[in-house]
Amino acid sequence: MNKKNLELFGLSEGATKEDVTSAYETLRAKYLEERFMDGEVGNNAAKMLTQLENAYNDLMRELSENAAAEDGDSSFTRVEELIKDGDIAEAQRVLDSFNERGGRWHYLQSVVFYRKNWMNESKKQLEIAIQLEPDNDKYKDAYKKLNEKVNYDASRSATGEQQTVYEGQTMNSQQDNQMGGNFCASCIECCYINMCINCLCNACCR
Amino acid sequence: MFGYIQPDSPYLFKKDEKLYQALYCGLCKSIGFGCGQRARTALTYDMAFMSALIHNIRHEDVEIKKARCAIHWFKRRPIAAIDDTFVLLGCINTALAYYKLCDDKADGDKKAVFRHLYKKGLKRALKRHKQAVEIIDEQMKAQAELEKAGCAIIDMACEPTAVMMQRLSAYALKEYSTPATEALFYDLGKWVYLADALDDYDKDVKKGRYNALYNAYKLPLKAEAVAANREEINFMFDSLFADMRLRLSEINFKFNHDLTDNIILRGIPLKTRSLVKCECKKKGVKNEQKKS
Numbered sequence: 326m327n328k329k330n331l332e333l334f335g336l337s338e339g340a341t342k343e344d345v346t347s348a349y350e351t352l353r354a355k356y357l358e359e360r361f362m363d364g365e366v367g368n369n370a371a372k373m374l375t376q377l378e379n380a381y382n383d384l385m386r387e388l389s390e391n392a393a394a395e396d397g398d399s400s401f402t403r404v405e406e407l408i409k410d411g412d413i414a415e416a417q418r419v420l421d422s423f424n425e426r427g428g429r430w431h432y433l434q435s436v437v438f439y440r441k442n443w444m445n446e447s448k449k450q451l452e453i454a455i456q457l458e459p460d461n462d463k464y465k466d467a468y469k470k471l472n473e474k475v476n477y478d479a480s481r482s483a484t485g486e487q488q489t490v491y492e493g494q495t496m497n498s499q500q501d502n503q504m505g506g507n508f509c510a511s512c513i514e515c516c517y518i519n520m521c522i523n524c525l526c527n528a529c530c531r
Numbered sequence: 532m533f534g535y536i537q538p539d540s541p542y543l544f545k546k547d548e549k550l551y552q553a554l555y556c557g558l559c560k561s562i563g564f565g566c567g568q569r570a571r572t573a574l575t576y577d578m579a580f581m582s583a584l585i586h587n588i589r590h591e592d593v594e595i596k597k598a599r600c601a602i603h604w605f606k607r608r609p610i611a612a613i614d615d616t617f618v619l620l621g622c623i624n625t626a627l628a629y630y631k632l633c634d635d636k637a638d639g640d641k642k643a644v645f646r647h648l649y650k651k652g653l654k655r656a657l658k659r660h661k662q663a664v665e666i667i668d669e670q671m672k673a674q675a676e677l678e679k680a681g682c683a684i685i686d687m688a689c690e691p692t693a694v695m696m697q698r699l700s701a702y703a704l705k706e707y708s709t710p711a712t713e714a715l716f717y718d719l720g721k722w723v724y725l726a727d728a729l730d731d732y733d734k735d736v737k738k739g740r741y742n743a744l745y746n747a748y749k750l751p752l753k754a755e756a757v758a759a760n761r762e763e764i765n766f767m768f769d770s771l772f773a774d775m776r777l778r779l780s781e782i783n784f785k786f787n788h789d790l791t792d793n794i795i796l797r798g799i800p801l802k803t804r805s806l807v808k809c810e811c812k813k814k815g816v817k818n819e820q821k822k823s
Binding site: 357361438441442443444445446448474475476490491492493494495496497498 | 542657661665684685686687690693714717718721763764765766767768769770771772773774776789792793796797800801803804807
C-alpha cells in the first residue's frame with residue numbers, strides 16, 4: 326500500500342478497512358470544522374480535505390483489489406450481497422477492482438447504476454451485457470423491465486390514496502386538442518410590451 | 532441554473548396561482564429577514580416551488596395575509612407569513628446564488644461581480660444554517676472538479692447537483708425525510724442540471740466552456756446533438772419523469788398538492804420538450820450553411 330497515504334491517516338502497513346475508515350472519519354470531521362476559520366488554518370484545512378478524500382479512495386481501492394484477488398469468483402456473490410444490503414458505494418468499489426469484465430460484470434454494474442438512479446448508464450451496461458451473453462434471459466428480462474419502468478403509468482398512482490388531477494407526461498406527449506389551437510397569450514403580451522417600450526423610447530429620443 | 536422550474540400555467544388552478552404568488556412574496560420577505568435586504572434580489576420562483584413542497588411534506592401550514600411591501604406599495608398583496616422553513620430556504624437561496632456566481636467567475640463571466648451583493652447575506656446564512664451552506668459548498672466544489680476533469684458521462688456529471696438537492700432536502704425536512712422524498716429531490720436536482728446543460732449547449736460550445744451533453748455527444752450544435760441522440764435523450768428524461776411520478780405517489784402530503792403536481796407532472800416535461808425541440812433549429816442550420 327502507498328506509504329504516504331497511510332501516514333496521512335497515522336496508520337501503518339497491515340491496516341484493515343475499518344481502521345482506515347475510522348481514521349478518515351475523525352480527521353475529516355476535524356478539518357470540516359476548521360475549514361471556515363480565517364487565514365492559513367482554513368486554507369490548509371480545505372487542502373487537507375481533498376488530500377484525505379483522494380488518499381481514502383486510493384486506499385479503499387487497493388484494499389478491495391486485494392480482497393478481490395483472494396476471493397476470485399466469490400466476488401460476484403459479494404457484490405450481489407452488497408447490493409442487497411444497500412451498500413452501493415462499496416459494491417461499486419468491488420466492481421472496479423475486477424480485471425475481467427464479462428456479461429455478469431456488466432449486468433451487476435447496471436444494477437448498481439440503477440440503484441444510484443443513473444438510468445442512462447444502467448441501460449447502456451445492460452445492453453453490453455446482453456450483447457456479450459445473448460442467450461441469458463435474466464438480462465433480457467431486466468432490460469424489458471427497465472424500459473417498462475419509464476412508462477410507469479400515472480394511472481397507477483391515481484388508483485392509490487393520493488389521487489391527483491394531473492396526469493404525468495412524457496417526452497412524446499402531444500398538446501391537447503384545444504379549441505383555438507392552443508392560442509398563446511404570452512406571445513401577444515410580449516409584442517404589446519415591446520410596442521409600449523418602443524413608443525416610450527422614441528418619445529424620449531425626440 | 533435558476534428559472535427552469537415553471538408551472539404549466541394554462542393548467543394551473545387559480546387557487547394555486549395565488550398560493551404560488553403568496554409563497555413567492557413570503558419567501559422574499561423571509562430572505563430579507565434572514566439574510567438582509569440585498570439578498571432579496573436573488574429571489575427565484577424555484578425556491579417558492581421548493582417551499583410549497585417542503586411545507587406540505589413537513590405538514591406545516593402557511594398563514595397568508597394581505598400586506599404591502601416596498602416594491603408593491605400600491606396594492607396590498609397576499610403574502611405568506613415568515614416561518615422557520617421560509618428562512619431556511621431563504622438562506623439556501625442566498626448561498627446558491629452566491630456559489631453560482633463564484634462558479635461563473637471561474638468561467639470568466641462578467642456577471643460574477645454581483646456576488647459581492649450576496650457576501651453579507653451568505654455570512655448571515657452561515658450563522659443560521661451552517662450545515663446547509665456546507666452541503667452547498669461541498670457539492671459545488673465537487674461539481675467544479677468534475678467539470679474541470681471534463682466528465683463525459685452524463686449521469687455522473689449530474690451527480691453532485693442531484694446529491695446537493697437530496698441532502699438539502701434531508702436537512703430541511705428533518706424527521707419527515709424519507710427515501711421517497713430524497714429520491715424526488717435527487718431527481719429534481721438532476722433535472723435542473725440537465726435542463727441547464729441543454730439550454731446552454733450552444734452558448735457553452737461557442738465560449739469553450741464545459742457542458743455535460745457536449746462532452747458526451749461531441750457535436751457542435753444542439754440541434755444536431757438532439758437529432759443524433761434523440762432516443763437516448765428521450766429515455767434519459769422519460770426515466771427521470773417516471774421516477775418523479777413514482778416518488779410523488781409514495782410521499783405523504785398533509786394538504787392537497789395540486790400546485791407541486793402541476794409543476795412536476797406537467798411543467799417540467801413541458802419545459803424539457805421546449806428545450807429539446809429548440810426553436811433555434813432553422814437558424815442553426817442556416818449558420819452552418821453560411822460557414823460552409
